[in-house]
Amino acid sequence: MISRILSAELAEHTGRRVTIAGWVHRRRHLKSVSFLVVRDRAGLAQVVTGSGLPGEESVVRVTGTVTARPQAPGGVELTEPEIEVLAEPGAPPPFDLYRPVVPAALPTVLDHAPVALRHxxxxxxxxxxxxxxxxxxxxxxxxxxxxxxxPKIVASATESGANVFGIDYFGRRAYLAxxxxxxxxxxxxxxxxxxxxxxxxxxxxxxxxxxxxxxxxxxxxxxxxxxxxxxxxxxxxxxxxxxxxxxxxxxxxxxxxxxxxxxxxxxxxxxxxxxxxxxxxxxxxxxxxxxxxxxxxxxxxxxxxxxxxxxxxxxxxxxxxxxxxxxxxxxxxxxxxxxxxxxxxxxxxxxxxxxxxxxxxxxxxxxxxxxxxxxxxxxxxxxxxxxxxxxxxxxxxxxxxxxxxxxxxxxxxxxxxxxx
Amino acid sequence: MISRILSAELAEHTGRRVTIAGWVHRRRHLKSVSFLVVRDRAGLAQVVTGSGLPGEESVVRVTGTVTARPQAPGGVELTEPEIEVLAEPGAPPPFDLYRPVVPAALPTVLDHAPVALRHxxxxxxxxxxxxxxxxxxxxxxxxxxxxxxxPKIVASATESGANVFGIDYFGRRAYLAxxxxxxxxxxxxxxxxxxxxxxxxxxxxxxxxxxxxxxxxxxxxxxxxxxxxxxxxxxxxxxxxxxxxxxxxxxxxxxxxxxxxxxxxxxxxxxxxxxxxxxxxxxxxxxxxxxxxxxxxxxxxxxxxxxxxxxxxxxxxxxxxxxxxxxxxxxxxxxxxxxxxxxxxxxxxxxxxxxxxxxxxxxxxxxxxxxxxxxxxxxxxxxxxxxxxxxxxxxxxxxxxxxxxxxxxxxxxxxxxxxx
Structure with a gap:
């Protein structure tokens, strides 16, 4: 397994050097510093870093020092990071996954479910x-x-009679239950x-x-x-x-x-x-x-x-x-x-x-x-x-x-x- | 709920009058005594009784006295029973459900699954x-x-190409996953x-x-x-x-x-x-x-x-x-x-x-x-x-x-x- 801890576990490791892995949820460039927000199955983690950050939805592994910072998610952030890109996306997501409110209508969400569901x-x-x-x-x-x-395949449309899907079952007519x-x-x-x-x-x-x-x-x-x-x-x-x-x-x-x-x-x-x-x-x-x-x-x-x-x-x-x-x-x-x-x-x-x-x-x-x-x-x-x-x-x-x-x-x- | 205990709980009630419920698994007539074996989801219970017993697969409720008897299933049996028939079967099972080895070939078992699976x-x-x-x-x-x-309904038969069931999906062709x-x-x-x-x-x-x-x-x-x-x-x-x-x-x-x-x-x-x-x-x-x-x-x-x-x-x-x-x-x-x-x-x-x-x-x-x-x-x-x-x-x-x-x-x- 790729050796790492989960974002939600970071606070238990304050002061230590640890590795996390996940997706680049967001990049933020401020005047003097840049942040990378990494998303894993347990939540979000903030990484303090320089410039040249991988794009949103890149899959990354980040090793850094767990440092207390009350404003960051979970009260800690990773500093002095080494970032390794495990997979690079071929395109930016169809909408920003990091916005608190989903900035897309339902049809767009459904058409892009594989990536939209990451929001x-x-x-x-x-x-x-x-x-x-x-x-x-x-x-x-x-x-x-x-x-x-x-069985999900049944011989007759008996139960309600209406609204059944027909199946070709080895040349016979059958129905979805x-x-x-x-x-x-x-x-x-x-x-x-x-x-x-x-x-x-x-x-x-x-x-x-x-x-x-x-x-x-x-x-x-x-x-x-x-x-x-x-x-x-x-x-x-x-x-x-x-x-x-x-x-x-x-x-x-x-x-x-x-x-x-x-x-x-x-x-x-x-x-x-x-x-x-x-x-x-x-x-x-x-x-x-x-x-x-x-x-x-x-x-x-x-x-x-x-x-x-x-x-x-x-x-x-x-x-x-x-x-x-x-x-x-x-x-x-x-x-x-x-x-x-x-x-x-x-x-x-x-x-x-x-x-x-x-x-x-x-x-x-x-x-x-x-x-x-x-x-x-x-x-x-x-x-x-x-x-x-x-x-x-x-x-x-x-x-x-x-x-x-x-x-x-x-x-x-x-x-x-x-x-x- | 029909008030009762399960067959597997009988031994905890020795000496007391209790009610069980289930199916008549077997009737046995000996010279001086008859037995009814009742099957519920937890196992079998033996009831000592007189003649005129309900047929196999009758659904019964039996109230009786829990009496120690080492040879009976679970080491106890019900004596002095009152038997109430909750549902009477319309026909005897296609084969004897009480025989230790299933006395039927697989096609018979499958044709009669609703009752055969009770064995x-x-x-x-x-x-x-x-x-x-x-x-x-x-x-x-x-x-x-x-x-x-x-989804169990998919748009194309892509994954293996062969051996898929076709569905009529609102006039379109679709497939079972x-x-x-x-x-x-x-x-x-x-x-x-x-x-x-x-x-x-x-x-x-x-x-x-x-x-x-x-x-x-x-x-x-x-x-x-x-x-x-x-x-x-x-x-x-x-x-x-x-x-x-x-x-x-x-x-x-x-x-x-x-x-x-x-x-x-x-x-x-x-x-x-x-x-x-x-x-x-x-x-x-x-x-x-x-x-x-x-x-x-x-x-x-x-x-x-x-x-x-x-x-x-x-x-x-x-x-x-x-x-x-x-x-x-x-x-x-x-x-x-x-x-x-x-x-x-x-x-x-x-x-x-x-x-x-x-x-x-x-x-x-x-x-x-x-x-x-x-x-x-x-x-x-x-x-x-x-x-x-x-x-x-x-x-x-x-x-x-x-x-x-x-x-x-x-x-x-x-x-x-x-x-x-």
Whole structure:
């Protein structure tokens, strides 16, 4: 390994001669002195130097003496440096990576993602995203869940019917999976509690700030629940674990972006769909974005919570595998979790009896045959179960306040964008 | 949640009345007494009961008194039970799930995966797989790596040219990614050290025991390496971490399958390709499977290691982004890791200078244009770097001794199989 210490470790070495390595983040020439700011994975380091400095994004190794200087990042700088250039860029970056505010519009950022993501403000959401996933897994591991990996290539476009990508699969027609829904339910029969973090694909034909053609879905499913409220309790733990991990692992990114992370109440407030309708004076069988925003504000005002469960959506608005509310069968044991005005998670209790599945499909006028593999699980005995799916990019967008979901993933895929 | 304890916790409750829940694994009728064996995610529990027992794979909740009985699993059984059936199967399983050896051939197992995977011996490889991935992430997290999620839909079939699945992407032609290679290298420019655990896709037209159309790739890439040996050192840590996690988290699966897990030497032995050629009396520019097996046996005999690095493969046999050995430019700074007779990992140092990339593509008669997005990373300054990719299913197959890689993943995809 190229022998070096990280920028964040410099202060521990004051007075000693050390080596750092990274990218030239910025050059600054003052009247009597020049500075080089070197960026590595841990942060920035200031080097006091003469003239003839390598250009921005040059990869350098710098050996120098760690000298206290309160104004420098971390309170120290490197003096009397020897600078070695490990790689020289062929062109200056498309915009200045050192400016505190990104001096480029989103299309420019996306077209130049390989270099643009080096900007500390543009990479910060990805750090928050990685920390969130680590917290999700940590929480579910602790609760006895098993991680699974399920097929992304499926035989039929059964789950929602619309917005699927077709694949040429050895001369047959196949599809990219829109979710691991059927497989995670099946695996409840094997492990009782399972989760998957993986890509899902939606051929979303609209160009919006909220939709991606590929996103990362955080899926969980668990058996032996009494009803959907047990699923909501696990989701509450998962969200709390994700936030704890962001606080712990992505503290510099949170600070750089100046974020206020939400608290998760010990019990997240919940309103039934009919109550949500009453509160928003809605007669529709679903909530529109404005009503979701209103309900979020209401929850913050009334319950001091940035999270709100809406339970009991009408059965007509939920997928066929949804379990009805036994007391009010027109309403489901399904829920959404709203966070800062937007639906973040969809989940619920599922049907678990084979006969209920065949009846549900018949009621929707759907044939049983394309669901053959899925229905096997129920034919051979499945416990009451339920689960949820959380979109990672949407979560990160809500946490960071990103106006466009494309700011929360390194290389977004959408109606128009297929590279880089 | 359905109130209950797990089978593995029964012994702590001897003498008390408790509730368990799970599947009827087996019914046994003896002359004067009947037994019900209940399976949950933690193991098996024996229930002493009368006649009229629910059928295999019924989902049950059983309340009974925990009574010591040395011959029962865990040394206890439930007596004076009350049994409640939560879900009744519509058919008996396609084969007996309680037989110690799976009484079915692989095609039957795969056709009935949703129920077949409930057999403890068939689910055990998946537990080992999950534990391995947890150990991989844990190790790389500790070493300062950042987790990334990269596109699975790509614009061109550039990386290997062959065996890619085509997609209809909003009326354009696109492809399923064969690996995150280009993206993980790009992200070294952002985070220095990155990893991804995700699906990769190969339109493998051969029906073999070793190939899948979708598998899970454990990818890592790191910057500021001196050469490929730094990558090998990180890989050694990752493999050791995976095995430690299997020992820790999947101990029951290891015991059930009667596995002997390998030790990882502090330094895994390495031979240069030319030396491997000499040892196997080969004149070919690559090693065939028989030679890989021979070398693995040789490493065990000579070095007491089940792992062996082969370094310095000829440049002609490695991808265009491979870094040559500066001292012998016909040979690469690339390596394979052999494990128990088979190549498990491919890795190496990559080129990091933009001009080296354009020269390498020109030498292979390839245009630069399809690589535009990828080459951006190098145009703007990249450190010396390298990485590796480990196939999760192949790893699990080697650990468990599975004859067919399809035994190591829940729902394999191959030339013929697209469901369940």
């Amino acid at each position: 500390p403000r543009l990479r910060a959401p990805l750090e928050i995203s990685a920390a969130s996933v680590a917290g999700f897994r940590e929480t579910l591991d602790r609760l006895g869940f098993t991680e699974i990996h399920t 829109q979710s691991p829904q059927f497989y995670k339910q099946t695996m409840v029969g094997v492990f009782e509690r399972v989760y998957e973090v993986g890509p899902v694909f939606r051929a979303e034909p609209h160009d919006t700030a909220r939709h991606l053609a590929q996103y990362t879905s955080l899926d969980a499913e668990l058996g032996f629940v009494a009803d959907h409220r047990d699923v909501m309790a696990v989701l509450r733990e998962a969200v709390a674990g994700m936030l704890a991990s962001v606080r712990d692992r992505a503290a510099p990114a949170v600070e750089l972006l100046g974020l206020t992370l939400p608290d998760v109440p010990a019990e997240i407030p919940a309103v039934h769909f009919t109550e949500a309708q009453r509160l928003t004076s809605s007669g529709e069988p679903d909530l529109d974005p404005a009503q979701e925003r209103w309900l979020s504000e209401w929850a913050l005002r009334e319950h001091g919570s940035e999270f709100l469960f809406v339970t009991g959506y009408p059965m007509t608005k939920r997928p066929f595998y949804t379990h009805p509310d036994p007391a009010r069968p027109a309403y489901s044991n399904g829920f959404d979790l709203l966070f800062r005005g937007l639906e973040l998670v969809t989940g619920g209790q599922r049907l678990h009896r084979y006969d209920d599945y065949t009846a549900a499909l018949a009621a929707r006028g759907e044939p049983v045959e394309p669901y053959e593999g899925y229905l096997q699980a129920f034919r051979y005995g499945m416990p009451p179960h339920g689960g949820f799916a959380l979109g990672l990019e949407r979560w990160t967008a809500r946490l960071t306040g990103a106006a466009n979901i494309r700011e929360t993933t390194a290389f977004p895929r959408d109606l128009h964008r297929l590279s880089p | 403890p011996r068939l689910r055990a490889p998946l537990e080992i797989s999950a534990a391995s991935v947890a150990g991989f992430r844990e190790t790389l997290d500790r070493l300062g790596f950042t987790e990334i999620h990269t 064969q690996s995150p290679q280009f993206y993980k290298q790009t992200m070294v420019g952002v985070f220095e050290r990155v990893y991804e655990v995700g699906p990769v896709f190969r339109a493998e037209p051969h029906d073999t025991a070793r190939h899948l159309a979708q598998y899970t790739s454990l990818d890592a890439e790191l910057g500021f390496v001196a050469d490929h040996r730094d990558v090998m050192a990180v890989l050694r840590e990752a493999v050791a971490g995976m095995l430690a996690s299997v020992r820790d988290r999947a101990a029951p699966a290891v015991e059930l399958l009667g596995l002997t897990l390998p030790d990882v030497p502090a330094e895994i032995p390495a031979v240069h390709f030319t030396e491997a050629q000499r040892l196997t009396s080969s004149g070919e520019p690559d090693l065939d499977p028989a030679q890989e097996r021979w070398l693995s046996e040789w490493a065990l005999r000579e070095h007491g290691s089940e792992f062996l690095f082969v370094t310095g493969y000829p440049m002609t046999k490695r991808p265009f982004y491979t870094h040559p050995d500066p001292a012998r430019p016909a040979y690469s700074n690339g390596f394979d890791l052999l494990f128990r007779g088979l190549e498990l990992v491919t890795g190496g140092q990559r080129l990091h200078r933009y001009d080296d990339y354009t020269a390498a593509l020109a030498a292979r008669g390839e245009p630069v244009e399809p690589y535009e997005g990828y080459l951006q990373a190098f145009r703007y300054g990249m450190p010396p770097h390298g990485g590796f990719a480990l196939g999760l299913e192949r790893w699990t197959a080697r650990l468990t001794g599975a004859a067919n890689i399809r035994e190591t993943t829940a729902f394999p995809r191959d030339l013929h199989r697209l469901s369940p």
